[in-house]
Amino acid sequence: MPLHVTARGEGEPVLLLHSGGMSSRQWRKLGDALAPTHRVLAPDFLGSGENPPWPADEPFHFHQDLEAVGELLSGLEGPVHLAGHSYGGLIALALARTAPSKIRSLAVYDPVAFGVLYDTLDPEGLENLSRATAHPLFSDDAQGGSDAxxxxxVDYWNGAGSWRAMAPSAQEAFLRVGRKVYLEVSTLMKDRTPLSAYATIAAPSLLLFGEHSPAAARRLVTLLGTAIPNATVQAVANAGHMGPITHAGAVNAELTRHILAATAGRGA
Structure with a gap:
């Protein structure tokens, strides 16, 4: 199924992958910064943004988004700069390790590649992740994607009370794609890709996490930095998991610097 893609600018291609429940619009400001020098492509994942809604009774696995973005990647000429946040970060990592020759640079923020924590039996990361997975609603197929x-x-990622503090319009936007988000999460939680698999990523890589992101995200990114040969690990001060939105200026500045340096051949 082809994805809706927002494209602008000319030059080396940059592929921007949004987080679960959001859309390509989350990268609008970063696209503004990169479009004068690069061809910026921001797809909506299946069932998101301008794509048709995912049918509530239709099964889904995150590999379907991976395949759809992989088709887009394979149709682009030359190596691509790849960036992703959260769920988009997981897809970006998977593309970078399975098609390393296609990637000019990689940048991810809090990617949800939790197989790394299970592979390394990381105690801090797994204990923190269990705060979400141990809740009976987290894996409840009947209520997955609902308000509850x-x-x-949302409260796991952003702190207690975060969901109820959201504006009703923001809650409604998430609920419209809620079932798809639940299916993304329920399948990615079963992923057990080991840390060693990411050693195939040869491109200069920027691995970001929020200073106040959950420990599972911070540990995951730190571990990835030990496996990816040409990686820089960096915390974004005062930011949490939604740093690309709440601290867009700081995050976008780092992503732009990284992509421009890789374009000029200066590495990470």
Whole structure:
């Protein structure tokens, strides 16, 4: 199924992958910064943004988004700069390790590649992750994607009370794609890709996490930095998991610097 893609600018291609429940619009400001020098492509994942809604009764696995973005990647000429946040970061990592020759540079923020924590038996990361997975609603197929499920999910990532503090319009936007988000999460939580698999990523890589992101995200990114040969690990001060939105200026500045340096051949 082809994805809706927002494209602008000319030059080396940059592929921007949004987080679960959001859309390509989350990268609008970064696109503004890169479009004068690069061809910026921001796809909406299946069931998101301008794509048709994912049917509530239709099964889904995150590999379907991976395949759809992989088709887009394979149709682009030359190596691509790849960036992703959260769920988009997981897809970006998977593309970078399975098609390393296609990637000019990689940048991810809090990617949800939790197989790394299970592979390394990281105690801090796994203990923190269990705060979400141990809740009975987290894996409840009947309520997955509902208001009650999002309260558990959003509060894990952003702190207690975060879901209820959202504006009703923002809650409604998440609930419209809620079932798809639940299916993304339920399948990625079963992923057990080991840390060693990411050693195939040869491109200069910027691995970002929020200073106040959950420990599972911070540990995951730190571990990835030990496996990816040409990686820089960096915390974004005062930011949490939604740093690309709440601290867009700081995050976008780092992503732009990284992409421009890789374009000029200066590495990470």
């Amino acid at each position: 499920w999002f309260e558990v999910f």
